[in-house]
Amino acid sequence: MIGRLNHVAIAVPDLEASAAQYRDTLGAQVGPPLDQPDHGVTVVFIDLPNTKIELLHPLGDASPVAAFLERNPSGGIHHICYEVDDIGAAAARLRAGGARVLGDGTPRIGAHGKPVLFLHPKDFNGCLIELEQI
Ligand SMILES: CC[C@H](C(=O)O)C(=O)SCCNC(=O)CCNC(=O)[C@H](O)C(C)(C)COP(=O)(O)OP(=O)(O)OC[C@H]1O[C@@H](n2cnc3c(N)ncnc32)[C@H](O)[C@@H]1OP(=O)(O)O
Numbered sequence: 001m002i003g004r005l006n007h008v009a010i011a012v013p014d015l016e017a018s019a020a021q022y023r024d025t026l027g028a029q030v031g032p033p034l035d036q037p038d039h040g041v042t043v044v045f046i047d048l049p050n051t052k053i054e055l056l057h058p059l060g061d062a063s064p065v066a067a068f069l070e071r072n073p074s075g076g077i078h079h080i081c082y083e084v085d086d087i088g089a090a091a092a093r094l095r096a097g098g099a100r101v102l103g104d105g106t107p108r109i110g111a112h113g114k115p116v117l118f119l120h121p122k123d124f125n126g127c128l129i130e131l132e133q134i
């Protein structure tokens with residue numbers, strides 16, 4: 001069911017500084033900051049040969065990333081995103097297996113313009129999982 005690793009997301013307290021570190025210190029291909037108000041984040045994508053890094057910073061008052069940064073003030077790995085062919089079928093299979101699909105369970109459009117869902121970290125060894133339909 002899950003396919004390629006689409007991205008690894010890192011929540012950061014200072015988006016500009018982290019983007020500069022990946023660009024200048026790590027020599028990576030760093031994209032522009034993109035506001036994603038529907039998700040309560042500003043994201044910066046970093047293209048790697050085999051996947052992407054998504055830098056995340058809270059946007060607005062109800063950001064799901066704000067609580068994470070309160071717990072982890074210097075930032076940290078926030079989630080990993082796997083690709084799936086059919087996000088509806090994947091969600092149904094996961095629910096049938098007892099996993100919690102977050103939100104109201106309806107896929108939302110993510111940063112790549114594709115439907116995404118999130119799975120509760122406590123059901124997956126403390127790892128927040130995002131599924132993106134490709
Ligand atoms: C533009 C979209 C973009 C894309 O790629 O397309 C994105 O990726 S948007 C990313 C931001 N959106 C989300 O993260 C949506 C899903 N997240 C949530 O619904 C919440 O953040 C949730 C439910 C995962 C956590 O909520 P909250 O921070 O309020 O914490 P809780 O008290 O409910 O936490 C319960 C328990 O889980 C631990 N926790 C929380 N967040 C994470 C995490 N990212 N990774 C691992 N563990 C996490 C938290 O510490 C609690 O553990 P406990 O042992 O009970 O203290």
Ligand SMILES: [Co+2]
Pocket residue numbers: 007009054079081130
């Ligand atoms: Co993501």
